[in-house]
Amino acid sequence: MLGRTAQNLFWMSRYVERAENMARLLEVGYRMSLTSRREGGASEHLVSMLQAAEMDEAFAERHDVADVDTVAHFMMFDPANPSSVYSCLQAARTNARSVRTALTTDMWESMNGAWLEFSQIKPRDVRGAKLLGLLQWVRQRSHEFRGALLGTILRDDGFAFLQAGNFVERADNTARILDMKYYVLLPRSSLVGGEIDIQQWTLILRAASAHRAYGHVYHDRYKAHNIADFLILRPEMPRSLVYCARFVQQNLDLLAKIYGRREACQDAIDDLLRLVEGTDMDKIFAHGLHEFLNDFIDRNNRVTDALSVSYNFY
Amino acid sequence: MGETTPFDEMYNADGSVREPYRALSEWLAEQPDKGLALMQTDAEAIFRKLGITFAVYGSEEGTEKVIPFDVIPRIIAAQEWRKLSRGIEQRVKALNAFLYDVYHRQEILKAGRIPEKLILNNAAFCPQMMGLEPARGVYAHIIGVDIVRVGPDEFYVLEDNLRTPSGVSYMLEDREAMMMLAPDLFQRSKVAPVETYPENLRRTLQSVAPAGAGSNPVIAVLTPGIYNSAYFEHSFLADQMGAALCEGHDLFVDGGKVYMRTTTGPERVDVIYRRIDDDYLDPLTFRPDSMLGVPGVFDAYRAGNVTLVNAPGTGIADDKAVYTYVPEIIEFYLGEKALLNNVPTYNCTDEDQRGWVLDNIGDLVVKEVHGSGGYGMMVGPTSTKAQHEEFKKKILARPDNYIVQPTLSLSTCPTHIDGTVAPRHVDLRPYVLVGDEVRITPGGLTRVALKQGSLVVNSSQGGGTKDTWVLED
Amino acid sequence: MRIGIEHKLRVTLPPGTGQAVLHLLLTPPSGQSQTVESWSVEAPGIGNAGRLIDGFGNTAHLVNQTKPEGEELLIRVRGTVTTRDTHGVLGRPPGEPMPALYRRLTEATRSEPDFVEAYRGRSVSRLDLLHGLMADVRSNLAHNEPVPTQMQADGGQVQRQGGAEAAEPPSAAEHVHLFIAAARALNIPARFVAGYRLGEDADGGCLHAWAEALDDGLGWIGFDPQAVMCPTDAYVRLATGLDAQTATVLRIVPQSAVTEEVTLTRHD
Helix, strand or coil: CEHHHHHHHHHHHHHHHHHHHHHHHHHHHHHHHHHCCCCCHHHHHHHHHHHHCCCHHHHHHHCCCCCHHHHHHHHHCCCCCCCCHHHHHHHHHHHHHHCHHHCCHHHHHHHHHHHHHHHHCCHHHCCCHHHHHHHHHHHHHHHHHHHHHHHHCCCCHHHHHHHHHHHHHHHHHHHHHHHHCHHHHCCCCCCCCCHHHHHHHHHHHHHCCCHHHHHHHHCCCCCHHHHHHHHHCCCCCCCCHHHHHHHHHHHHHHHHHHHCCCCHHHHHHHHHHHHHCCCCHHHHHHHCHHHHHHHHHHHHHHHHHHHHHHCCCC | CCCCCCCECCECCCCCECHHHHHHHHHHHHCCCCHHHHHHHHHHHHHHHHCCEECCCCCCCCCCEECCEEEEEEEECHHHHHHHHHHHHHHHHHHHHHHHHHCCCCHHHHCCCCCHHHHHCCCCCCHHHCCCCCHHHCCCCEEEEEEEEEECCEEEEEEEECCCCCCHHHHHHHHHHHHHHCHHHHHCCCECCCCCHHHHHHHHHHHCCCHHHCCCCCEEEECCCCCCCCHHHHHHHHHHHCCEEECHHHEEEECCEEEEEECCEEEECCEEEECCCHHHHCCCCCCCCCCCCCCCHHHHHHCCCCEEECCCCHHHHCCHHHHCCHHHHHHHHHCCCCCCEECCCEECCCHHHHHHHHHCHHHEEEEECCCCCCCCEEEHHHCCHHHHHHHHHHHHHCHHHEEEEECCCCCEEEEEECCEEEEEEEEEECEEEECCCEEECCCCEEEEECCCCCCCCCHHHCEEEEEEEEECC | CEEEEEEEEEEECCCCCCEEEEEEEEECCCCCCEEEEEEEEECCCHHHCEEEECCCCCEEEEEEEECCCCCEEEEEEEEEEEECCCCCEEECCCCCCCHHHHHCCCHHHCCCCHHHHHHCCCCCCHHHHHHHHHHHHHHHHHCCCCCCCCCCCCCCEEECCCCCCCCCCCCHHHHHHHHHHHHHHCCCCEEEEEEEEECCCCCCEEEEEEEEEEECCCEEEEEECCCCECCCCCEEEEEEECCCCCCCCEEEECCCEEEEEEEEEEEC
16 A cells, blocks of 8 residues: 555544544534523633634634634634634545545445535525534534445555544544643632533533443543543543554554554553553642643653654655 | 437437347347336446545545446447447557657658658657557557447547546446346346456556566556546456555665565566556656656656656657547558548638638537546537637637537437436447457447437446446357 | 766765765766776766666666765776767667657757747758757857856865856856757757767866757767857767756755765876
8 A cells, every 4th residue: 555545544533533523623613602601701711722722823713703603613613723614524535535445335425425515515604503414414524434444445554544543633623622621620629510510521521422432431520530530541442542542553553564564653652542542530630630631642642743754645 | 419319329210129238129129117217227226335525626525436437238239230340449559659759760751751850849748758669569558449329330439548548447347237237137138248447457567667677567556546537447447457555655766776665565566557647657757746756657667667657758649639630540551441430520720621620610519629538518509609719719819729529419218217218428449458468348338428419428427337348259 | 089087976865864875877878979988987886787788878877875874875986988089979779769759858958049049940950950050059158258168177176056146157058958958949850968078178077068959861870069069979878868967977865965076087
């Protein structure tokens, strides 16, 4: 397989996942802005959501006011925003076109169809209830693509690059959401569980599609410690850091097996896993949650770097 | 010629149906109201979903469009095809012999059969090709011959395409779509298959691998990338052949050999089916500013370590000015009369001919010598007086830059237009592969001018395509 | 005459070059005017180079350097050539392309000099005509040339590529292009030669350019329009082409600055 093909597969998968995460994040921000009871609350939620997506500065350059319309447009449709759903789907589809021969027809049709439909949408038609519908549509197209992938592609090197991309991106996303709100998760002496905290926690859990699963796992009310544990260390939670890292490791191991050789990237993923395995939340809090998350994000980036060197991305 | 009724491939002058179209005619009669329109809608959905698009340069609404597909196939009888394919085979053999000669001993120039300056001073002539021995002596491996029909037994070759002819993916996808849309029509006819093209292409390419390539030569398709108008075709053909689809930076030379950059390191490439023009192929030998090509690939080719398909410099054989000499070329190398006619072509550098051309410009077709895709072209009978005057001026300013031909009355085929069936002008581009043997895919790409009366079939100018059926006996 | 040649080319690659690809025309042919006694081309990666004959009959090396160490590549060419004074006459060596090829007009040889008019329809011998052209080229370019003929002497450094600036005297290549344009305008095959020329004081020398034109009887004959003479045994032929571009002794991707140092030594 061409190094460029591997690179395109990896990034295509990352962009699909990113588009989904953007939609999920925007949905959370939108919902919270609807239910916020405080004056100016809507704007605050939207801004903190932009921060979680690391888009707040770019947004401020283009808009004075953060309201549902401006934020939704910026996150969904703005081609100047490289992480907007529009940009992500376009980038995913451009990568897909470059490697059409490495995709199954089902995958290509799913990817191509998603882009063609999305690019036909006129932003001014998407308001209110229609926005929620479109956000769900983005998630569904991401699921559809993943389904086409899982259902049709050969379990070869291409598969491993696709899966690795998906989960490297997901790990990054979960880590960033946590890092944005790490202070509301810190153990504090005062009784926690005030209204504002609960709203913040809901934001975190919803952004990871984890608010219902939380109940099933912990049978308890929202607690900061549990939420952090859930999204960092729970191996059964498919967006937790440990789950994502293990998943990437499995796929890089698959590559080592296919190519008959271990490379720098397998070491890099092992290094990432060492951070999240054999530890617990108490240790992480003792070390510093923020420092921990930054370390995770760095090591996760190094996996991508090592991957590009190991397999001749260029 | 504009006055006469064009030859219709389905109906005789008396309204009776020509034999090859009998099954189609019956089938058309059976289609319910709106049946064709529904089929048309389905067809468009199929093409868009598969991503079969082409780019229109300079178009404002994004870069990709679906080429219009007409749901009524164009039909050629077995014996008509036999005659055509014999003529085509003769032509491609002679043109390859011509290419070998002009890049070696230049006997045809010494014999004075073609003016030396026309070849040696031609921009399409590639001096760097001199003396090179291509595998099996073949220069143009993949050829599209543009043919028009004007009567029951009268075909003309409009031009030969020996550089990087495109459109073959439409031929294949049109067939695919047609089989999905009208399986019942196929059942009633014996249609020669076109699906063998990718396999034949692979065989052809492997057959011209360099001597040291081993028994299973590695093929790479070299594309300028996803923004090229024919990118879909590049990826389609690579996929169908199981070959790697490479951009310039995916390939590199080392030790005079060509390699792909793969996830496991360099992999040797034996044959490059390149869809990049000569000028951009290798910045070391051709345009130094090219970012699309592979530095050193031409030297690797000269060193005999890789085969380039088609060879650089094949354009000298399909140059519009050389076209006039093709009958001469066939006679010179094969000692045979040309089986397919050339369109009579007027030479504007000749004063007498030019005078006649200027007086009759309203009846003529003017083409730029180096133009393609229907650009830089004027069809007299369908153009305005102002356009006539404009082209007169152009011809006077640069007589060598234009060739002029009579307006041929292209044949018409039944075509689906807004729920009804109406005759529209068509041409035909059969695809020929030359390697260890000459392989001609039965049929080819039929392009149809969807505008009533229009003779311009190019997709960039509002043309569509049809599935092309060659019936078997 | 036996001439020892040492030619160094220093290539400065743009920073961060991932791969450099070089096309070398640095292997002189043996023929009527010269016999190559010994020759070596040293360059990073030369052991693995592709070797080929180009479209003009030159021996070429295709050298590549992946992830070159540092930004400088040194190419060192050394050898000994025995030369003979044939008054420029070379005959028709085998393995060369058809002479008609050299009637092709290229970008550098397209514009027709005015002085060729004088030769049209005149019945002079091909040889006299070519000598006439050579003199015409020289006088045509002389008025904007303040310094004497020799392009470079005594192993000085020559900065190649980038073309002559307005104030510079016309280069050897410009003389050759004008000569070739004139000959081709008169339908005479003419080609560009890159080679070495020994300095007048017997030691030292330079990379030089001259032309060759075809006489139906004698074959190819050399003309040095800058020096207004036919090549002698002080000349060593290296590469031929349609013009300077096709006979360039070193082409590189990515484009890089090159400095050269040529030392010729006369061994008697």
